[in-house]
Amino acid sequence: MRRRINMTVGLLLVSMLFVLMLVSLFYTPYEPNAMRIADRLSGPSASHWLGTDNFGRDLLSRSMVGTQTAFLVGAASVAIGAAGGLLVGSLAGYAGKWADELLMRATDALLAFPGILLALLLVSVFRPSLLQTILAIGILFVPSFARVVRSGVLQQREADYVRAVRAFGAGHVNVLFVQILPNIASSIITTAALSFSTAILIEAALSYLGLGVQPPDPSWGRMLNESQTYLSAAPWFTLAPGVLITISVLGFNLLSDGIRDARDVRA
Amino acid sequence: MVGAKPSGGETVLEVRDLRLELSAKDGARLPVLEEVSLKVGRGEIVGIVGESGCGKSVLSLSVLGLLPPSIRVAGGGIYNGERKELHRLGEKSLQRIRGKEIAMIFQDPMTSLNPGMTVGKQVAEAIRLHTGASKREAEEKTVGLFRKVGLPRPETLYHEYPHRLSGGMRQRVMIAMAVSCQPDLLIADEPTTALDVTIQAQILKLMKTLREEDGTSILLISHDLGLISGVCDRIAVMYAGRIVEEGAAAEVLRHPAHPYTAGLLASLALPSKKGTRLHSIPGSVPALRERGPGCAFASRCPYAADRCLAEKPALRGVAGSAFPRSAACHLLGEEGGLANVGS
Amino acid sequence: MSAPEAILELHHIEKSYAPKRWLSRGETLRAVDGVSLSVRKGETLGIVGESGCGKSTIGQIASLMLRPTGGSVVFKGEELVPGRRSPRDSRRSRIQYVFQDPYSSLNPRFTIGRLLEEPLAIRKKGTRRERRREVLRMLSRIGLDPAYADRYPHELSGGQRQRVGIARALMPSPELLVLDEPVSALDVSVQAQILNLLKDLQAERSLTYLFISHDLNVVHYMSDRVAVMYLGRIVELAEVGELYDGPLHPYTRALVDAIPDEPGTTPREAEIIEGELPDPRQLAGGCAFRARCPFAHERCGRQPLLEEVKPGHYVACHLLEPDRD
Numbered sequence: 041m042r043r044r045i046n047m048t049v050g051l052l053l054v055s056m057l058f059v060l061m062l063v064s065l066f067y068t069p070y071e072p073n074a075m076r077i078a079d080r081l082s083g084p085s086a087s088h089w090l091g092t093d094n095f096g097r098d099l100l101s102r103s104m105v106g107t108q109t110a111f112l113v114g115a116a117s118v119a120i121g122a123a124g125g126l127l128v129g130s131l132a133g134y135a136g137k138w139a140d141e142l143l144m145r146a147t148d149a150l151l152a153f154p155g156i157l158l159a160l161l162l163v164s165v166f167r168p169s170l171l172q173t174i175l176a177i178g179i180l181f182v183p184s185f186a187r188v189v190r191s192g193v194l195q196q197r198e199a200d201y202v203r204a205v206r207a208f209g210a211g212h213v214n215v216l217f218v219q220i221l222p223n224i225a226s227s228i229i230t231t232a233a234l235s236f237s238t239a240i241l242i243e244a245a246l247s248y249l250g251l252g253v254q255p256p257d258p259s260w261g262r263m264l265n266e267s268q269t270y271l272s273a274a275p276w277f278t279l280a281p282g283v284l285i286t287i288s289v290l291g292f293n294l295l296s297d298g299i300r301d302a303r304d305v306r307a
Numbered sequence: 308m309v310g311a312k313p314s315g316g317e318t319v320l321e322v323r324d325l326r327l328e329l330s331a332k333d334g335a336r337l338p339v340l341e342e343v344s345l346k347v348g349r350g351e352i353v354g355i356v357g358e359s360g361c362g363k364s365v366l367s368l369s370v371l372g373l374l375p376p377s378i379r380v381a382g383g384g385i386y387n388g389e390r391k392e393l394h395r396l397g398e399k400s401l402q403r404i405r406g407k408e409i410a411m412i413f414q415d416p417m418t419s420l421n422p423g424m425t426v427g428k429q430v431a432e433a434i435r436l437h438t439g440a441s442k443r444e445a446e447e448k449t450v451g452l453f454r455k456v457g458l459p460r461p462e463t464l465y466h467e468y469p470h471r472l473s474g475g476m477r478q479r480v481m482i483a484m485a486v487s488c489q490p491d492l493l494i495a496d497e498p499t500t501a502l503d504v505t506i507q508a509q510i511l512k513l514m515k516t517l518r519e520e521d522g523t524s525i526l527l528i529s530h531d532l533g534l535i536s537g538v539c540d541r542i543a544v545m546y547a548g549r550i551v552e553e554g555a556a557a558e559v560l561r562h563p564a565h566p567y568t569a570g571l572l573a574s575l576a577l578p579s580k581k582g583t584r585l586h587s588i589p590g591s592v593p594a595l596r597e598r599g600p601g602c603a604f605a606s607r608c609p610y611a612a613d614r615c616l617a618e619k620p621a622l623r624g625v626a627g628s629a630f631p632r633s634a635a636c637h638l639l640g641e642e643g644g645l646a647n648v649g650s
Numbered sequence: 651m652s653a654p655e656a657i658l659e660l661h662h663i664e665k666s667y668a669p670k671r672w673l674s675r676g677e678t679l680r681a682v683d684g685v686s687l688s689v690r691k692g693e694t695l696g697i698v699g700e701s702g703c704g705k706s707t708i709g710q711i712a713s714l715m716l717r718p719t720g721g722s723v724v725f726k727g728e729e730l731v732p733g734r735r736s737p738r739d740s741r742r743s744r745i746q747y748v749f750q751d752p753y754s755s756l757n758p759r760f761t762i763g764r765l766l767e768e769p770l771a772i773r774k775k776g777t778r779r780e781r782r783r784e785v786l787r788m789l790s791r792i793g794l795d796p797a798y799a800d801r802y803p804h805e806l807s808g809g810q811r812q813r814v815g816i817a818r819a820l821m822p823s824p825e826l827l828v829l830d831e832p833v834s835a836l837d838v839s840v841q842a843q844i845l846n847l848l849k850d851l852q853a854e855r856s857l858t859y860l861f862i863s864h865d866l867n868v869v870h871y872m873s874d875r876v877a878v879m880y881l882g883r884i885v886e887l888a889e890v891g892e893l894y895d896g897p898l899h900p901y902t903r904a905l906v907d908a909i910p911d912e913p914g915t916t917p918r919e920a921e922i923i924e925g926e927l928p929d930p931r932q933l934a935g936g937c938a939f940r941a942r943c944p945f946a947h948e949r950c951g952r953q954p955l956l957e958e959v960k961p962g963h964y965v966a967c968h969l970l971e972p973d974r975d
Contacts, residue, residue, distance in 0.1 A: 199756035503700035560913035574842035576871035
């Protein structure tokens, strides 16, 4: 029962954001970067549902376009992390021995850095941009995916059904990709959903610090940054990106839990 | 009426018309046990035999009030020797009964022992919990119990951790713990299934000794007809949540009255059947939801008639045997004559 | 020891496990210690023994799933290198293995049809359609409705799953089947179904079985000859009737005595052997059974050899050495 609620609420929140993003590709109430000094810092009204910022830009439009950035950063970095993790993890888990030692110590080293610090490091080495942000977050995700994949592969490698197909002469490629990986897909998907929310948070954090997405591209993190000086004068300015970040993190976390629970049951 | 009279006169456990229901996820109430009645007399060893899913383990758990939350008592009752209604007792009162009046041992002695505590200490703690004995007394008693259950070098073994012991030795430790407070009834749920053949025989022998020396009654639950036949005074054969046959072990096994018992016996790969084709019961046990209005065995029974599909047979006395016996089968006829099915 | 009609011969098979970590000191565990066996064409050779005696290891080595640390496996006169199965080597598919637990040995995400097709697909045998036809034919042979081809393992009962496990092993048309506790996980009434099926299949396809089980009655029922293992060695091997009626090794006697009486018969007064299996790592040479043996003697400090004491009856025990008292 509880897992249904997780799944439903998670799915609802995520699809809400997704629809918002799709709509924003074709339509926003205002041009998100259009400044109108006359309207600056006006509160929510019929013409500006979420109010305007210090340049008079429509917050609803900017928030909507911010979803694009969030989804882009989330999807791309998760894809990089999952691909890298799949490679490292399955190699370590399946080959074992020294390859396992080597790869796992390397991921340990990577994991030992606090995530945001590592992202900061990576981004500051290069010029901050959307692409660097995605790459940095993606690399950050490799260890966690690698660990999930490795432990799954290790566990399944010795399972009877794997030994059975090996006894029929199945090759390593077949065993790894056809037999083992589909059986650990649920844990990979769970990790992916969880990482998605982390990616959105880190992107927001980096952008808040001015190291992520650069102006004039809208990002929730940078909107937060810009809003902080006006916190008492224009609280709605902070509220719009804040609530959206919360919703997306909550949504993806619930979805992740929901997927895990749903895939766990085996009648 | 239902059930045989206990041989010793005094009853230590009586289960009467017990009905247990499982609340399924979709809200359905499924009967796990139906009309189960059973008596265990003092000093008696009663066996419950059945295949997986017949409800034998749930029955044993219900006696100690250890049912999972999804299963509840929906009818009938469980009574101890003093006619206390065990099924109505609260957790506090049950805790006083568990271990002291009724003790239980399980199939896997490894999971029933705390891996982080020496086996001696575990038994001593159990003794102190129930008797309030001093540390010293409990320790001495534990060593004595270890000797009694046939553990070698009891003083050294006292300080060993469970993982250092073999399966057979762990089961002996469990038995020592179970009998530490001299319970009236020992429930053993598949106590030898996880053990090797030679160790199995040792443990069964130990259980017989306990009965002879202390008069402990034993409820022995097993899937293995062959194994318990040599140990039990009486057996009850369960199928799909009901007792289908009950009586003196030797009689039930020699002249089974229920087609299921007969089929089960005939399907055992015994030495005497070498070279012949084994009798096999077609199909498998119906799932909880697939149980219809009739006899649960009807779909697999070679003698099934229309009546068997429509109406559940009640457990009733079987005539023509030296000890009280009963079976639940329409074939038995009104006068309760032996059906003479099977080998 | 090899009879002319031998289909599979094991020569001095050894399997030992080195201590796992290089930092921790531990003794080598010898799971199998010099086992020689020959399986005759068309027979069922049973292997009995208690847990840890190495019977399962022998089965895996015989079916080339595990590489021994010593010795050789000879199938129909050709030596095979165990543990290295190349997909194209068709000789290897002549030996197949049936697992104890039919659930864990079937990939839960595959349909029954795909599971059965796999052994053929891996070897790229036939077209998809031909393979499918084979699968359906096999399903009906083992007593499952062809509709089961589209079901998943968890939708089947234990007995049905084991039928699938056997069917899958039969797909590459093997000559020898290694059956490792094939009915131990099943209910009694279902056990009989599977044992009957195995007997039928053996007769139909002139299969040879290596039947491994801890259940002495099941081994008795199935086998023509039986080998008894104790801590990595064969202690006795004989025709089934001879072994059960007149066991010569003290351990075999203990095992036979521990068989529960047939239900409904008058109980025998049997001696129950005391003690338990010693830890194989702590055995310092000599007969492994001597710690529990009622007849143990000084000379039991030497390892007894498996010797033929009667035609076709082999025993490894100093008590039975013909040349000494």
